[in-house]
Amino acid sequence: MSPKDDDPAGAGIRDRGMSWHNATAVTSTVDKKRAPFPVEFYRSAIGKKWIMAISGLAIIGFAIAHMIGNLKMFLPPVDGEPDIDVYGHALRELFTPIFPEHSFLWILRTGLIVMFAFHVHAAYSLTVMNRRARQQGYEGPVSYVSANYASRTMRWSGVIFLAFLFFHLADFTWGIQPAAPEAWERGAVYANFIETFSRPPVTFLYIVAMVLLGIHLYHGIWSMFQSLGINNPRFNKWRRYLASGLSVVISLGFVVPVLAVVFGILE
Amino acid sequence: MQLESKVPDGPIAEKWENHKFSVRLVNPNNKRKFKIIIVGSGLAGASAGATLGELGYDVELFTFHDSPRRAHSIAAQGGINAAKNYHNDGDSVFRLFYDTVKGGDYRSREANVHRLAEVSLNIIDQATAQGVPFAREYGGLLDNRSFGGAQVSRTFYARGATGQQLLLGAYSALMRQVDAGKVKLHTRSEMLDVVVKDGRAVGVVVRDLITGAVTSHPAHAVVLATGGYSNVYYLSTNAMASNVTAIWRAHRRGAAFANPCYTQIHPTCIPASDEFQSKLTLMSESLRNDGRIWVPKNANDKRPPNQIPEEDRDYFLERMYPAFGNLVPRDVASRAAKRMVDSGKGVGPLENGVYLDFASAIEREGDAAVEDRYSNLFEMYNRITDEDPYQVPMRIYPAPHYTMGGLWVDYNLMTTVPGLYSIGEANFSDHGANRLGASALMQGLADGYFVLPSTIGDYLADFLGDPVLPVDDPAFSAVEGEVSERVNGYLETKGSRSVDWFHKELGKIMLDHCGMSRSSAGLDKALSDIPALYEEFKTDMRVPGVNESLNQSLERAGRVDDFFELAQAMCVDALYREESCGGHFREEHQTDEGEALRDDENFAHVAAWLWTGDASQPDLVKEELEFENVELTTRSYK
Amino acid sequence: MNITLQVWRQGGPDVAGGFKTYQVNEISEEMSFLEMLDILNERLVNQGEEPIAFDHDCREGICGTCGVMINGQAHGPQLGTATCQLHMRKFADGATIVVEPWRASGFPLVRDLVVDRSAFDRIIEAGGYISVDTGSAPDANLIPIPKMVADTAFDAAACIGCGACVAACPNGAANLFTAAKISHLNLLPQGQAERWTRTENMVEIMEEYFGSCTNHGECEKACPKSISIDFIAMMNADYVKAKFKNRRLVSQT
């Protein structure tokens, strides 16, 4: 049993120390009845962090693809139909007729949803764990040397982004008002796009969200390597560059078409 | 009372082997029926705890530290000796034995020292197997450095933190036994007395430093591994908490205290910077490998070191001792430095140091090489003094460092109280009147890993099947009573001065009169000043707070109390020993060049003292020292 | 120099604590931080007040006993320096210095600035050793170890167990301490036999007492031995491997 369960302050560790002669408690981890390996692994914080990194990576992959997709806003229409609509359509038809329409997209979506689920759940339970690890916080001011704004706000940038995400889906995919514009129409991605961003508050929201995402990734991408144990003093400094670079590219890549609408380059 | 050293007969090289064969053993499944209490978790205590646990004994280990890993052994820097002769420079068990006896100025017990040299080999193997990251050469094999008092490279080291790495090794072995349930650990628990019944040690009385609870702990045998008492000088290189209490209270219960006046003053320490200094920091002696020690030739030459040209410098060790140069033994180096400073040639703001210069080494091998060897020592020096040893020479001065004296033990490491053992720096050790560098770690681990585990069975064998004394036995309650009385006494004195103030005053007296050089006049003065101050201490100390919670002033009160009694024993012993040997230098006994003058006629013996109730009037018992394998010569390092 | 101290005073684990302000005048900047506290304590005793309880022993930055938060930084402003090695010359004359104990549920407070770090011993107990009974060791030079490996192992082994990493970590995680010990042993050939069980067991005990690492890197900066968080990455990798390896070993038996 974890000391934090039986005594919140973690007090009395020493008392346990006094009776270390029945110390089986400690290495019992070897002989204790174990759950199936993946469950075991996910139970540990290091395992959770590992899953976070993997899921984070997957989501990054999606985000990049998505970002590129959005840049198609700039491509000229294909015989009357906006390129991005064609693309959106193509996505739905992906691998048809091998797969029935939409089905493969759903496979991708489920994958994505699962990734988000893991990422968020891990984030949540680690946060709880860390709260428990310091019930009595510092009373005086704390000055950080290395921990930066990004690293300390991961959970916030994350959560807020999650909220945005639901809004975002309601806006574009589900077409639920007031998130979606009146003129929303399934499949008409280009039109919806223009519509949405002709609403200044929404535009503002999106831009803020993308900045948050950038911040999240600034720490996330660097942190990912550490969590996965991919580490080599020789290329460690490149991890930093990669994180900074990629996070900027992604958030910019998303924001550009939006601004294009705002400044009437796209209409 | 007679002192029986129990040294087995036979040729020196076979004594230990024969002895191991002749001692009685306890068979494996009987071992768990014996409870052994170990006090102390330093190299000696931790290694003994681990090994006895592995053997199957039921061990309880006490330390006043919050973790066994904090023991003062952790601070050892330089290295540990072993006669491996990996470098084929003519080293051998016999040479290590010889060097140690000679270095100890022929005041140690031959048989013990030879045994020490023998097991030194196994220690390195054991530590390496535990994962101690000793320094290695590019070939992947172990590296060695040379150390004071030796002309071969036999010192194994782990950067500047050999003691730390060795202790962590012993500590991890100990924790393995704790995990296995063989060793029960009591941290922040200070042993305040040994319980003796029918002339045997039957347990200890301990105070829990957090709750103040005083409890009894019975055992079949008690082992004291509680370290040295250099802190009697207040300012020393020892950790702040190092103290004499455990062995002193054992002494008061009948254990003879041997050679209390044998103390070592270490040459390479950072000089005090002001009177608030709480402790002195040692710069490992290994620095003397590459550092050259000098002072300005001319006493009133106040130029900064770098502006003093070679011809105006006096490399006094190289001048006085061409053969060993800067690598003469500690006592010799220390006294030479003292003479320089006393003659007004001291350097630094308070003119209380000599230079230790790395310029030529850096010139010879470059910054990198020097950094590789001493980086952490240089950093430490820089942190403390704000000076950069790569640029300006270090300033060093001798400081109390190690105590060769301690509880008298026989060849089995048992004190004069049956069932009470003492290992490590706490016993009067194998170092005679002076300890060579890198040999204390060796001795602590030898005692704990190899010697005690083989000898303790011989005593225990008699008590197979006997249960330990019940804690409610009057013998325990009586001692518990005395201990509580003592503790409350400190709290109730409610005088006007802090315990530390008295400790500082005591330290000054000891440093002046029983330090690097001693005279009958000075010792007499000390013997009149100390009791006076002691009286004041008893009536005028102020210990705030209560017993029932962590109370650090209260802890110190007890320790300083015992230092006061020890200090008197030291002076008595120093006064009695009408000769100069090793760390003990009597001004009345020196050659014309100021070298120590031994008197083998009358003083080739161990002076062990028995408690009489009056600290200044102990009874003397002698153990004559026979030297069959090294003939006594005046140590010459010229 | 003169300084103002704000020190956390707390009689014991169960009583409420708070900051108390002390004016400490006429101290020299040659003094170490702890010597400054000594002086304050001396003065407190003379005024009949209870001195401030703080842990310390070697005062050479090696035993790991000392350690307090100084102006919100574990071991104070000077990087790679334990509290006992910090000197007053690092502070401005007239400065106000806030002193607090380590704060972590795994380090219950004992009194004033003293906390109980035995949770660290529990982590070591779980596998921070190489199982070799005394006497059973082969010759030390039997297994050559590349200098670089030995040196890296030492870098990890340099940990003094002070707990500053936990104190500094925004999550109260002990990953640097644990990683240092695991890496020290896992890097060496002698440590291979128990490598995977060691990693698994030590990590699991660690997580019983402490928070999780989200790679803030604060610990590395607070560490008096400047132990690198690269070792944490090493531990993470070994932990995942251990999860597979241990299974495989079990299934083979």
Ligand SMILES: Cc1cc2nc3c(=O)[nH]c(=O)nc-3n(C[C@H](O)[C@H](O)[C@H](O)COP(=O)(O)OP(=O)(O)OC[C@H]3O[C@@H](n4cnc5c(N)ncnc54)[C@H](O)[C@@H]3O)c2cc1C
């Ligand atoms: C700065 C420095 C550098 C050194 N460098 C070297 C070196 O390079 N080479 C070398 O060979 N030697 C060196 N030495 C000497 C060597 O470190 C010590 O002699 C040796 O470590 C002593 O070990 P020990 O186990 O006997 O005692 P210690 O390590 O002092 O352990 C004493 C233990 O006893 C416990 N204890 C004491 N009293 C009580 C009590 N009343 N109740 C409960 N517990 C108690 C303490 O908690 C501690 O755990 C050095 C010493 C110093 C000070």
Ligand code: HEM
């Ligand atoms: C300015 C930023 C963004 C814009 C303009 C944008 C635009 C769009 C558009 C137009 C669609 C509808 C595509 C379709 O219906 O076929 C969509 C769907 C989606 N977007 Fe975004 N997006 C942005 C950022 C993000 C980010 C950062 C994420 C998450 C990482 C994200 C996740 C999704 C998801 C999950 C869908 C649903 C895809 C599906 O239909 O399964 N979006 N987005």
Ligand code: HEM
């Ligand atoms: C959906 C809501 C999200 C929440 C609640 C969330 C929360 C978190 C938290 C708390 C962390 C841990 C911080 C750390 O360990 O360093 C984290 C890490 C990370 N997140 Fe998110 N995040 C979210 C969305 C995202 C998205 C959309 C991406 C990618 C586009 C992402 C990528 C990452 C990465 C790469 C990491 C680093 C993982 C690691 O350090 O092992 N996250 N996230």
Ligand code: SF4
């Ligand atoms: S890792 Fe550094 S900070 Fe943490 S305990 Fe070890 S030495 Fe202290």
Ligand code: F3S
């Ligand atoms: S500060 Fe804490 S989050 Fe990890 S990197 Fe260090 S343990």
Ligand code: FES
């Ligand atoms: S007191 Fe030992 S590390 Fe600070």
